[in-house]
Amino acid sequence: TNIFKEGLTKTRTAFVEKVEELILRRKKIDEQFYEELEEILIGADVGVNTVMQLIDELRAEVKKRKIEDAADLQPILSEKLIGLMKGDDHSALRMASSGITVILFVGVNGVGKTTTIGKLAHKFKSEGKSVLLAAGDTFRAGAIEQLEVWGQRVGVDVIKQQSGSDPAAVMFDAVQAAKQRGVDVLLCDTAGRLQNKTNLMEELNKIFRVIQRELPDAPHEVLLVLDATTGQNALSQAKLFGEKSGVTGLVLTKLDGTAKGGIVIAIRNELNLPVKLVGLGEKMGDLQQFDSEQFVHALFA
Ligand code: GDP
Secondary structure, X not given: OOXXXXXXXXXXXXXXXXXXXXXHHHOEOOHHHHHHHHHHHHHOOOOHHHHHHHHHXXXXXXXXXXXXXXXXXXXXXXHHHHHHHOOOOOOOOOOOOOOOEEEEEEOOOOXXXXXXHHHHHHHHHHOOOOEEXXXXXXXXXXHHHHHHHHHHHHOOXXXXXXXXXXXHHHHHHHHHHHHHHOOOEEXXXXXXXXXXXXXXXXXXXXXXXXXXXXXXXXXXXXXXXXXXXXXXXXXXXXXXXXXXXXXXXXXXXXXXXXXXXXXXXXXXXXXXXOEEXXXXXXXXXXXXXXXXXXXXXXXXX
């Protein structure tokens, strides 16, 4: 069974069912067909640049294979979509070869950072790894408590200081605690306020430096968390954050709640950043390692 299938129901309805309807209705691949296909893809948040590229590639392939029947297009469309997302499909998380693996989470408030940290802590724990969380969002009211709720739910400790304290100091404490306890994985939350962007970038840089000073190979991943329901906004956030904060990979959350799943295709195609994880629900187990082939197959299943 395909791990993405259930979570992608809404995107499948908005995107693939429309493509299937188009194929049945128009029967032949002509200009009108391409125009309507383009509209459907843009509507599913695949993004204009990626759609243009895809349509060009489809045209070329259709011409090469001398296809006229729209019914023969679907396997080519799947193939091209997978192709667009390939190139650099390194979705496995980079782990320390020995000692502590540090993963830093960045992203704006509300995208699902805390939830993702909780889910990932659960995943590591169920693999027999010891996990520690660091409450690095000392800015947003309630952020520390929210992380603690996840810590209790999963059964892992949270290293924290009081609200308003220096996040870099929290990280220093967290790394010391991780060393003392000999934990396998340290998952670090950070602030995600959008106002004061410059300050936030400085704050993230400082956190980065503190961690690196204590553990030269860390952080092993800096994951930017994006809310898939925001569609093209997620793509802009990725461009903005991705350039500045040493991001090594992306997490796309809330794919279950959106018809805009096409954004994953746009992000994979337009950015040089791998999608590492996707969130497919609010529960502990609703986090999956990304796989572009399975993703596209889930859409057309
Ligand atoms: P943060 O501000 O970035 O830490 O965001 P939170 O982790 O608090 O998440 C914001 C909201 O999104 C919460 O209500 C979560 O339950 C919800 N959420 C997070 N990830 C997912 C997901 O993959 N699917 C769904 N449906 N909801 C999610």
